[in-house]
Amino acid sequence: MTGFQDTGERRRTSDAPPLITDLLDEETVQSIAQEAWSALVGDDEFLVPLPGGLPDDALSSWVEIVGPWNGTVVLTTGRGTAEELARCLLAEHAPPVLDEEDVTDGMGELANVVGGNIKAVLPGPSVLGLPEVGTAPTASSPTDTCRTDLLWRGQALTITVQGAAGALTEPNNQQKNEVPL
Amino acid sequence: MKILVADDSRVMRQIVIRTLRQAGYDDHDIVEAEDGADALAKVTSEQPDLVLSDWNMPNMTGIECLQAMRASGSAVPFGFVTSEGSPEMREKAANAGALFLIAKPFTEDTFKEHLDGVIA
Numbered sequence: 001m002t003g004f005q006d007t008g009e010r011r012r013t014s015d016a017p018p019l020i021t022d023l024l025d026e027e028t029v030q031s032i033a034q035e036a037w038s039a040l041v042g043d044d045e046f047l048v049p050l051p052g053g054l055p056d057d058a059l060s061s062w063v064e065i066v067g068p069w070n071g072t073v074v075l076t077t078g079r080g081t082a083e084e085l086a087r088c089l090l091a092e093h094a095p096p097v098l099d100e101e102d103v104t105d106g107m108g109e110l111a112n113v114v115g116g117n118i119k120a121v122l123p124g125p126s127v128l129g130l131p132e133v134g135t136a137p138t139a140s141s142p143t144d145t146c147r148t149d150l151l152w153r154g155q156a157l158t159i160t161v162q163g164a165a166g167a168l169t170e171p172n173n174q175q176k177n178e179v180p181l
Numbered sequence: 182m183k184i185l186v187a188d189d190s191r192v193m194r195q196i197v198i199r200t201l202r203q204a205g206y207d208d209h210d211i212v213e214a215e216d217g218a219d220a221l222a223k224v225t226s227e228q229p230d231l232v233l234s235d236w237n238m239p240n241m242t243g244i245e246c247l248q249a250m251r252a253s254g255s256a257v258p259f260g261f262v263t264s265e266g267s268p269e270m271r272e273k274a275a276n277a278g279a280l281f282l283i284a285k286p287f288t289e290d291t292f293k294e295h296l297d298g299v300i301a
Contacts, residue, residue: 036286039285040286086192089195090192091195092199093199102191105192109192112285113286116285117284117286119267120267128264130189130238
């Protein structure tokens with residue numbers, strides 16, 4: 001007798017949290033980011049889907065999403081590009097010399113807007129955290145990461161949607177979480 | 182007319198104010214608040230005719246500010262300008278007494294669409 005043989009193995013997908021790669025693709029991320037750039041940075045500001053090397057002084061901003069999918073939306077670009085973005089966001093209110101607060105505020109708000117719109121296309125209900133700026137949190141699992149490499153004005157800008165689900169996909173981390181309360 | 186713009190991001194407050202002007206609302210007084218608690222205090226001290234507020238802010242969120250305003254008897258028109266616009270949030274905003282919820286990113290046309298009936 002030929003045909004399908006049931007090995008008895010089952011993938012119990014209902015037991016695992018969704019992976020971001022099953023929920024989101026790079027084109028959607030780019031589309032969301034482009035809409036934010038056109039509205040906030042400038043009508044004629046375009047994000048080109050090409051990879052570029054991030055400089056050593058890269059700065060990141062991110063927001064956390066907590067819901068059926070848990071993780072962070074991280075924007076990373078060079079410090080000079082972050083300053084240029086802040087100038088565009090502030091427009092005529094940009095001072096001759098930017099404050100550090102203006103740069104972090106601008107980067108944080110871009111992560112907030114992009115993250116809020118990414119949250120809208122993910123399963124809900126979810127909660128969005130407040131934006132943070134600094135050194136990007138490390139992605140916990142390559143399989144739960146959607147990375148979009150872009151160029152803005154020829155400079156590299158990366159948007160990473162990275163899961164916090166490493167504990168459930170990496171057995172070692174799962175053990176770490178099994179701490180008696 | 183006096184408009185209170187509440188957002189914990191100074192950059193975003195500037196963008197909201199710029200968009201108000203681009204939408205044609207350039208002859209109004211603007212007051213800024215840096216979080217919900219500041220906005221609530223300025224509703225009393227500044228007596229604005231309209232509040233445009235972010236939702237997600239430290240100290241006091243926009244929805245908490247609106248609920249506190251209505252609980253204290255303030256009927257000042259209130260609209261959200263926020264990075265999230267889920268159906269659940271829109272329903273919660275409407276139930277609390279918000280006139281509208283504008284999701285970021287927005288354009289001057291979005292502002293006109295929501296504000297033309299509110300700003301004389």
